Amino acid sequence: MNVFIVGVGLIGGSLALDIRKEFDNAVIYGIDRNEDHLEEALSLEIIDKKATYEDLAIADIVVVSIPVDVSLIVIPEILNHIPDNCLVLDVGSTKELVCDTIADHPKRRNFLATHPIAGTEFSGPQAALTDLYRGKTNIICEVEKTAFKLQEKALEIFSKLGMRIRYMDPKSHDKHIAYVSHLSHISSFMLGKTVIEKEKNERDIFDMAGSGFASTVRLAKSSPAMWTPIFKQNKNNVIETLDEYIQNLQNFKTLLEQDNFSEIYSEMENTNHIKQILNGIQEVKLP
Missing domain, CATH: 1.10.3660.10 (6-phosphogluconate dehydrogenase C-terminal like domain)
Known part of the structure; x- marks a missing residue:
């Protein structure tokens, strides 16, 4: 399972650590515009390899964990590069604008809008924690717009990471x-x-x-x-x-x-x- 983490800080890095722990076959790739973050994530064994958007052709899962303004630009670009069976997860703290932005994208059904209610006041790869999400609530928005098989893939990951699931519309x-x-x-x-x-x-x-x-x-x-x-x-x-x-x-x-x-x-x-x-x-x- 090829997992790409876009933004290898606290949230993305913690997801990478837990996915690695729960899925033996996971290979974790890191994409980050901060080269120092990528090197640090490698040294901390948060990711296995550095990657670029061109590498997304082999992706099974992409986790987007970057500032929400940048997400509006990056997520459509990611959707342009992924294969048809790839799941793209956004974990940002706002949902309405990102859902509106990709509403008409040809690969909208590959996208799942989520918000794990977890975190700390720290940032960067060194802030990543194992089991950060265990017992935490994960809000999923517009689940009906995601392909059913990709919903199942996402729920399997969230279940193994120990998250509780709530469904909500983006505006609410x-x-x-x-x-x-x-x-x-x-x-x-x-x-x-x-x-x-x-x-x-x-x-x-x-x-x-x-x-x-x-x-x-x-x-x-x-x-x-x-x-x-x-x-x-x-x-x-x-x-x-x-x-x-x-x-x-x-x-x-x-x-x-x-x-x-x-x-x-x-x-x-x-x-x-x-x-x-x-x-x-x-x-x-x-x-």
């Missing part, structure tokens, strides 16, 4: 992910920005930063090259979530100004319910 995916992922990253970046700006005048501020601060700003270490195109593609949904978030922050500020601490207590107590929601998600068992 982008709206929901704006709340649970994109807004989280913006919050982390802006909290980090606020503290860094304050630290310029108060050098001791980071001496007081504990684990709560570190966990809250963890996502601020994420790659701007990856996240700026995501915010651009999902701009309308992100603005909607920001409007609601800013309103909640403003309401909290008003309660403080009014010394209404009983209402602040009530707001926090009601929000504590999220513990039950998240615990319920974590306790879901794989079939």
Whole structure:
């Protein structure tokens, strides 16, 4: 099985490691415009060989794991090079625009739009992890537009990697992910920005930063090259979530100004319910 990873960073590299572990016959090829990443992926044994788009004629599976703006250009080109029985997986964080972009491509049925909900704040081949996807949810969009035999191939891979599957239309995916992922990253970046700006005048501020601060700003270490195109593609949904978030922050500020601490207590107590929601998600068992 010839597997091509386009973009050998955290997401693509972790998929490569797990596919290699679960499929003895897999030969992993790497395509990346960063030559240093390819050399590093080779040395870490994430990939077996370096490749180019011309080599896609022998591909059985292509995983596209690159910034979402570049994907809009690269995926149609990949589809032009693959054989008829090849499966192309996109694992980006936005789905509506990429699905629209390749809607009329002659090899649309070779393409499956997916979004594994997994990752860390780190990037590059050295960030790749084995078992990153085990127990994680994988959103699949427009599955009915992918050839059935290629759907089966994809589901076999996802099953062996230990993923849970959810089906969703691209528009709904982008709206929901704006709340649970994109807004989280913006919050982390802006909290980090606020503290860094304050630290310029108060050098001791980071001496007081504990684990709560570190966990809250963890996502601020994420790659701007990856996240700026995501915010651009999902701009309308992100603005909607920001409007609601800013309103909640403003309401909290008003309660403080009014010394209404009983209402602040009530707001926090009601929000504590999220513990039950998240615990319920974590306790879901794989079939």
